[in-house]
Amino acid sequence: QKGGVGKTTSVVTLGGLLAGRGKRVLVVDLDPHGSLTSWFGYDPDTIAHSAFDLFQHQGSVPEGLPAQLITDTGCPGLSLLPASTALATLERRMVGVEGMGLIVSRALAQLWDDFDYVLLDNTPSLGVLMVNALAAARHLIIPVQTEFLAIKGLDRMLTTLQMIMRSRNNVLPHTIVPTMFDRRTQASIKSLNTLRKTYPEHLWRFAIPVDTKFRDASQSGVVPSVLDAGTHGVRAYARLLDDLLAQTGSAEERRHG
Helix, strand or coil: CCCCCCHHHHHHHHHHHHHHCCCCEEEEEECCCCHHHHHCCCCCCCCCCCHHHHHCCCCCCCCCHHHHHCEECCCCCEEEECCCHHHHHHHHHCCCCCCHHHHHHHHHHCCCCCCCEEEEEECCCCCHHHHHHHHHCCCEEEEEECCHHHHHHHHHHHHHHHHHHHHHCCCCCEEEEEECECCCCHHHHHHHHHHHHHCCCCECCCCCECCHHHHHHHHHCCCHHHHCCCCHHHHHHHHHHHHHHHHHHHHHHHHHC
């Protein structure tokens, strides 16, 4: 529940790495700011069709609509369901609409055969979009910048998560990922140590370092692994991806075993 902690960078980098491994990947922008959409060269202020269209049918999702909204990213194997700034109006538009928290789940159910992985880029505020994302997700990744204010945002996020999970009556597995770590600063080191002491069970064992290549990739409109697969930031995300796949794979085996 804080902006600027690396949510979009995480989605783009993990999505690009999965696509690079031959997977069919969809990234979904559920943030009215549209950072993910902008990354790939689309303007969320003027885009004609977006995730906003999913919410225009009184809680239902017409057959075939989600597939019509998907657009190209320029990265083989990686597709985008973009955002529009109109998503910011959903709170007042959706008041009293039945099933408004399950629209993204219903949309993705139509796409199961087309993709191996879907990554949802979230708004940092609690509302109908976050509720939709949490209802659709099988695993939650919480990027946390290694600085004090972001850790306070994490406290709020986990409180929100517990509240929503109680209403869903199930537990959504989650992984806390330290981001923008700079080993040269005491503030970063202290924040990482605080995370390790406070959230030992759910904290990823490493951290994503500060890396200017992420900004360069964003400015170029490409995934970071295409710009430079050997940069230390991309290598850290590759390690995170391996750990997440091992974790979710074992969870799937337990569910079906």
